[in-house]
Amino acid sequence: MVxxxxxxxxxxxxxxxxxxxxxPLHLGRALSCELILSDPVCSRFHAVVYWEDQHWQIRDSGxxxxxxxxxxxxxxxxxxxxxxxxxxxxxxxxxxxxTSDEDEFLTAAGDASISCTLLEHDPLRHLRDAGHLxxxxxxxxxxxxVGNPEQVMKRAVELLRQKVHADVVALSYQxxxxxxxxxxxxxxxxxxxxKPPQAILRRVVKEGRAIWIGDQHARNATPDLPNRSxxxxxxxxxxxSNASSVAILxxxxxxxxxxxxxxxxxxxxxxxxxxxxxxxxxHDSLRVQAERMAKRNADTNELIGDSPVMQTLKxxxxxxxxxxxxxxxxxxSGCGKELVARALHRSSHRANRPMLSVNCAAIPAELVESQxxxxxxxxxxxxxxxxxxxxxxxxxxxxxxxxxxxxPLEGQAKLLRILEGHPFQPVGSTQQISVDVRIIAATNRDLxxxxxxxxxxxxxxxxxxxxxxxxxxxxxxxxDLDELIDHFIEHFRLQNGRPQISLSPEARKKMQQxxxxxxxxxLRNVIDSAIVMAESDLIQPADLGLFHLGEEPLxxxxxxHWERHLIVKAMEQSAGSxxxxxxxxxxxxxxxxRKLSEYAIDRE
Numbered sequence: 001m002v003x004x005x006x007x008x009x010x011x012x013x014x015x016x017x018x019x020x021x022x023x024p025l026h027l028g029r030a031l032s033c034e035l036i037l038s039d040p041v042c043s044r045f046h047a048v049v050y051w052e053d054q055h056w057q058i059r060d061s062g063x064x065x066x067x068x069x070x071x072x073x074x075x076x077x078x079x080x081x082x083x084x085x086x087x088x089x090x091x092x093x094x095x096x097x098x099t100s101d102e103d104e105f106l107t108a109a110g111d112a113s114i115s116c117t118l119l120e121h122d123p124l125r126h127l128r129d130a131g132h133l134x135x136x137x138x139x140x141x142x143x144x145x146v147g148n149p150e151q152v153m154k155r156a157v158e159l160l161r162q163k164v165h166a167d168v169v170a171l172s173y174q175x176x177x178x179x180x181x182x183x184x185x186x187x188x189x190x191x192x193x194x195k196p197p198q199a200i201l202r203r204v205v206k207e208g209r210a211i212w213i214g215d216q217h218a219r220n221a222t223p224d225l226p227n228r229s230x231x232x233x234x235x236x237x238x239x240x241s242n243a244s245s246v247a248i249l250x251x252x253x254x255x256x257x258x259x260x261x262x263x264x265x266x267x268x269x270x271x272x273x274x275x276x277x278x279x280x281x282x283h284d285s286l287r288v289q290a291e292r293m294a295k296r297n298a299d300t301n302e303l304i305g306d307s308p309v310m311q312t313l314k315x316x317x318x319x320x321x322x323x324x325x326x327x328x329x330x331x332x333s334g335c336g337k338e339l340v341a342r343a344l345h346r347s348s349h350r351a352n353r354p355m356l357s358v359n360c361a362a363i364p365a366e367l368v369e370s371q372x373x374x375x376x377x378x379x380x381x382x383x384x385x386x387x388x389x390x391x392x393x394x395x396x397x398x399x400x401x402x403x404x405x406x407x408p409l410e411g412q413a414k415l416l417r418i419l420e421g422h423p424f425q426p427v428g429s430t431q432q433i434s435v436d437v438r439i440i441a442a443t444n445r446d447l448x449x450x451x452x453x454x455x456x457x458x459x460x461x462x463x464x465x466x467x468x469x470x471x472x473x474x475x476x477x478x479x480d481l482d483e484l485i486d487h488f489i490e491h492f493r494l495q496n497g498r499p500q501i502s503l504s505p506e507a508r509k510k511m512q513q514x515x516x517x518x519x520x521x522x523l524r525n526v527i528d529s530a531i532v533m534a535e536s537d538l539i540q541p542a543d544l545g546l547f548h549l550g551e552e553p554l555x556x557x558x559x560x561h562w563e564r565h566l567i568v569k570a571m572e573q574s575a576g577s578x579x580x581x582x583x584x585x586x587x588x589x590x591x592x593x594r595k596l597s598e599y600a601i602d603r604e
Contacts, residue, residue, distance in 0.1 A: 003056055003079075003096045005049065010090030011038045016209075021051035027087065028061070032260060041065050041088030049079065056094065058085060156273045157186045160251070163269075164262040167231070168252040172196055174205075180248055194252075200236055201248055210237040210270075212263055233257040235266055239274040249273070302339045304487050305480030309472040313340070320467045321347035326419065328404075328464045329442040331471030333587045334521030337442035340471055341400040344440055353397035356390050361406035361590035368411035370427050372418075379428025389426060391418060395435045404464065405445040405456060406594070412457045419463040439464065444591075474519045484520060485511060488527040496528070501537045510541045517559070517566050522586025545584070564599040567592075576603050 004018040005025070017035050019025055026033040028046040037046070043063040050057055056079040060067040068086040069077040079085075083094040153171055161169040168190045172180040179198040185191040204211055213234045231252040239247040249270050251258070303314060320327060321344045329337045338357060345355045363371055370379075374389030390399055401407070407415065418424060419439060423432040441464045450456035474481065485508065493501045507530075516522055526544055534543040566585060574580035582592035596603060 003094065005035065005085070005092050005094060007035075008091045008093055010088070012036075012090060016207075019049060019051070019056065024048045024050040026061075027092075028063075035092075037087060037090050039088035039090050042090070046087055047085075055079070056096075063087075153273070154184050154186075156269065157184050157249075160249075160266065160269050161186050164251060164258065164265055166251045166253050166258075166262075168194060168250075170194060170196070170250040170252075172201065172248050172250060180205075182250075183247075196248075196250060197234075200234075204236045204238050204248055208238055210235065210263075210267060212236075212258070235263060237266060237270040239270055303336065303343060304484055305477055306483075307478045307480045309477060310480060313469065313471065314343075316469055317343050318347055320344060320469065322349075323467065324438055325466030326438070326464045327440045327467045327469060328447075328461075329440065329469045329471060331442070331444060332473045332517075332519055333444045333591055334519035335444075335471040335473060336520050337444075337471055338400065338402060340469060341398070341440045341442065345398040345400075345438075348398070348438070350397050350438060354394055355398040355400065356394045357400045357402065358390055359402045359588065359590060360411075361403040361588075361594065363407075363411075365408045365410070368408060369414060372411070372414065373424045373426050373433075374429075375427035376429040379426075383428065387426075391424065391435050391437055392426075392433060394437045396437075398438045398440060401439060401441045403443060403590070404441040405443045405447055405450055406590075409455070409457065412460050416457060416460045416463060419460070474516045474523065481512060481516075481523075482508075484523060485527065488524050489531070492528045492531045496531050498531055498537070501531055501534060501539065503539045504541075507539045507541045507544055510544060510546060514546050515562065517563055518586030525583060525586045560599075563595070564601070567595055567599065567601055571596075571601065571603065578603065 004016050007013055007015045007017075012035075017025060025035055026045060026048050027035045027037060027042075028044050029037060029039075029042050030044040033045065043061070043065070045061045046063040047058055047060050047067045050059070057076060058067065058069060058074070058079055059076045060074060065088065066073045068074070069079075070084055071086075077083075079094045081094065081096040085092040085094065157169045157171055160166070169186050170182040170191075171184040172182050174180055180196055180201040182191055182194055182196065185194055200211060200213070213236075232255055233253045235249075235251040235258060237249040237251075239249060249266070251262075251266055303310060303317075317340065327341075327344060329340050331337050341357070342355065345351065358371075370387070370389070372389050372391055374387050374392055375383050377383055377386050401415075414424070418435070418437075423434040425432060447456050447461050447465075451458045451461060474484075485503065489501075489503055493499055511523075511526075518525075526546065529545065530539050530543040534540070567581070570581035570584045571578075573584060578592050578596070579589055582589045585592065587595075595601075
């Protein structure tokens with residue numbers, strides 16, 4: 001029959017202590033006690049539980065505040081199943097019970113009663129010797145310096161064996177029906193001969209607590225015990241890891257026995273090892289995900305479509321991404337120039353660094369310098385604090401300048417100095433700042449024409465266009481249109497809570513016949529709107545809100561003619577609201593204002 005004490009209240013609540021008839025169990029605040037109570041009412045050596053005259057008994061050790069058994073203050077008392085011991089705020093109940101697992105555990109351990117101490121102490125609380133704390137600090141440093149989980153475990157096992165003077169230290173994992181098998185053994189030449197006691201290891205996993213089986217040879221001096229259990233002391237500690245499989249740290253010693261300090265050092269080391277392994281495994285998982293995403297991004301997966309022109313573009317993106325020179329992305333509004341910039345960034349060696357996107361058309365001329373380079377507190381009215389500019393924020397990364405043709409000439413001059421490698425000063429500051437930033441610029445305008453009109457600096461154009469990428473308009477991408485339609489329908493029907501909605505053949509045909517002057521952005525917005533506004537689960541042509549090209553003869557194929565025509569139509573449909581017209585056209589608000597001015601379109 002096995003007896004154990006279970007702490008039911010107090011600071012040690014939830015702990016169990018198994019009793020051994022050959023060894024008394026001391027209760028108190030002293031570190032040498034088997035059951036350590038941190039209650040201030042408890043004396044250093046408060047009481048002792050022992051086996052005598054075929055009964056478990058408890059004796060008060062002359063404590064200052066006394067020991068209660070079943071509510072009565074005692075000097076000595078018998079303990080039976082269910083007896084309640086109270087010391088200060090700690091309530092401890094005596095149990096005489098044995099589950100089938102415990103039977104197996106004791107029998108497998110050697111046909112004799114084994115002393116088992118199940119402990120859950122905070123080990124660092126009990127390690128007051130500076131040397132032991134330094135040992136643990138050394139172990140922590142070792143784990144920080146080793147990046148591979150396997151190496152961390154091996155090094156931890158080596159160090160722990162040195163610190164507690166164990167003959168063998170092993171780390172085991174569950175391996176199917178074979179039970180826990182040693183994964184790392186120190187010294188390595190003991191791996192083949194080490195036979196972990198499976199019943200004990202199962203108990204450790206089940207209870208989630210450390211077991212210390214002490215002084216086996218002294219207690220069980222039978223001729224055959226050394227052959228079955230060639231160690232006198234053993235400690236088994238589960239690693240409290242977030243990993244799915246539970247590892248067990250095992251320490252064995254022949255002679256002499258482990259000390260209480262050895263046990264506490266091992267517990268603390270196990271906690272450090274478990275925490276370190278969790279972090280390393282999490283780091284490895286994140287690294288694998290990052291590599292997977294980097295590879296996927298390098299494949300330019302955001303750029304949907306496999307038409308010949310898109311395949312050529314994707315191939316060029318991968319090649320250009322390897323360089324550091326400026327990139328100029330050309331294309332009509334709504335083609336996806338920012339997607340190209342993101343693909344360039346993610347395919348480059350700067351992929352794990354920041355990428356900032358800036359719309360130059362939206363920057364007021366008087367704020368260009370402050371936005372690009374930052375400003376110091378008090379530099380101008382409203383500058384209540386220091387502000388890091390976009391170049392500083394994008395240091396070692398990528399800065400994407402959309403609609404670069406709209407940048408004022410003064411801002412162009414300052415941008416050129418940065419591209420030439422000169423440092424800059426935040427507005428109102430004397431600090432010189434140098435940055436390493438790759439510039440990707442984009443435009444839908446003819447910059448060469450702007451140069452001829454003295455509205456864009458020629459030297460800046462050369463700096464920006466070390467590499468040029470031309471993004472084809474949607475009308476030139478052939479079969480990509482259907483792939484994009486299917487992609488956006490799948491995306492927006494889930495986002496808008498209409499999973500059953502689909503596109504009618506008539507609506508698809510109308511979309512295939514349409515010219516898409518607003519390109520992919522316009523297509524995206526049309527599908528988003530149609531899914532929201534369609535009255536049934538089948539999108540009809542009327543739900544698309546598209547101007548049908550067949551309703552009037554094509555008098556001209558000039559893009560600017562049709563662009564102006566569509567802007568006028570959008571302004572009419574939106575009753576003069578520029579933001580609504582921009583949404584209908586699938587262009588930005590800034591672009592809409594610029595186009596209205598460019599084509600001299602009356603907003604009324």
